[in-house]
Amino acid sequence: MLAPKARYAYSEAMAQQKKSRRKTPGRGPAPEARKAPEKRRTASTEANRPSKRAPGLLLFGKHAVAAALLNPKRQAKRLYATKNGLDALTSLCALPTGLPVEITDMDSLKSLVSGPNATGDSPTQGVVLEVLPLPGYSALDFPPKAAERSVIIVLDQVEDPHNVGAILRSAAVFGAQCLITQDRHAPPESGVLAKSASGALDVVPWVRVTNIAATLDELAQMGYWRVGLAGEGEATLDSIDLGPALVLVLGAEGRGLRPLVRKHCDMLAKIPLAATGGLIDSLNVSNAAAVALYALTQGMSEQ
Known part of the structure; x- marks a missing residue:
């Protein structure tokens, strides 16, 4: 068993050894984790992304969408369109008053219509209309x-x-x-x-x-x-x-x-x-x- 003075000397030596290790290159305190740079959100990227996946029936193609908008028995919920698609559509028909319109890009429209009754490469022609099914007939x-x-x-x-x-x-x-x-x-x-x-x-x-x-x-x-x-x-x-x-x-x-x-x-x-x-x-x-x-x-x- 070490005497008190010996124990003190041993403790001092161990402290000095730890202190010298800290000063050794590559043994310093861990640097702060680098944060990934935040993606800048611009008006264009926000406009190009539909706010949410439309839950209703989706019609696409300018003639199909125009006919749906002109049909008094068809209830339209929301229109998704590129700027060029919207211009082409409004040359065929006027938009109903109060119809929500969301401007987006072509890739987002293709993604929107992909599903069991459509494929991701469906030619949307720049317009997708969310609607309710038509009423039945006899x-x-x-x-x-x-x-x-x-x-x-x-x-x-x-x-x-x-x-x-x-x-x-x-x-x-x-x-x-x-x-x-x-x-x-x-x-x-x-x-x-x-x-x-x-x-x-x-x-x-x-x-x-x-x-x-x-x-x-x-x-x-x-x-x-x-x-x-x-x-x-x-x-x-x-x-x-x-x-x-x-x-x-x-x-x-x-x-x-x-x-x-x-x-x-x-x-x-x-x-x-x-x-x-x-x-x-x-x-x-x-x-x-x-x-x-x-x-x-x-x-x-x-x-």
Whole structure:
């Protein structure tokens, strides 16, 4: 055991040793952690970032957005746009009074519309509109027009949104009364469908029903003649006699019209196709709809 003087000398020596270590290069006190430089927020970066992800249905493309703004039955919630997109949109329609408008950039718009019914590379054309879905309709809302041709399109389990959108566009061009689909086997309203329709989603009423066959019976009782489009149809579209009220029924690509739906058509007709040696024996359903609508409306106008 050390004597008191020895213990004191030992303590002094240890203190001196610690003191000398502190003065050794590289052994000084830890420097303060460097703070990452704060990102400067500018007016432009704040304007280019949407304040939050829109929770509602998002429509995009200048024609789809303009048609939605012009539709009195469509409720618009907020518009997201680039400056150029807003200029292009206001050349097509005036903005409703009180509609919130958020100026952003193209990348933010692409990010905004990405999701289950759209993809990040969807062509927004610089405008995205948050809306509520349109109200529903009934087939009974569309009786034949007096002294005027009436055409209704019925889709039997056509589920691709691009095809349904394109068919809506053709329906608008050829003056169809409405589009009818089965509720469970049709795409929902979406930005992709609205973009494919190029505004027709807000022009042509879209009726969703539970049972296509029962709806065809209702239309027959209202005075409509029901024509199903099928490759094995007994007549070509340009050769049939048409009345003033017509229902055009189209099936899904591949399987076509279901047997029960066929039974509820008054006749089956086909589009005449050029011989291709069996390589091409059908059209895409949206192309077939456009050709059929042209042939039928031309035939009806000549009678």
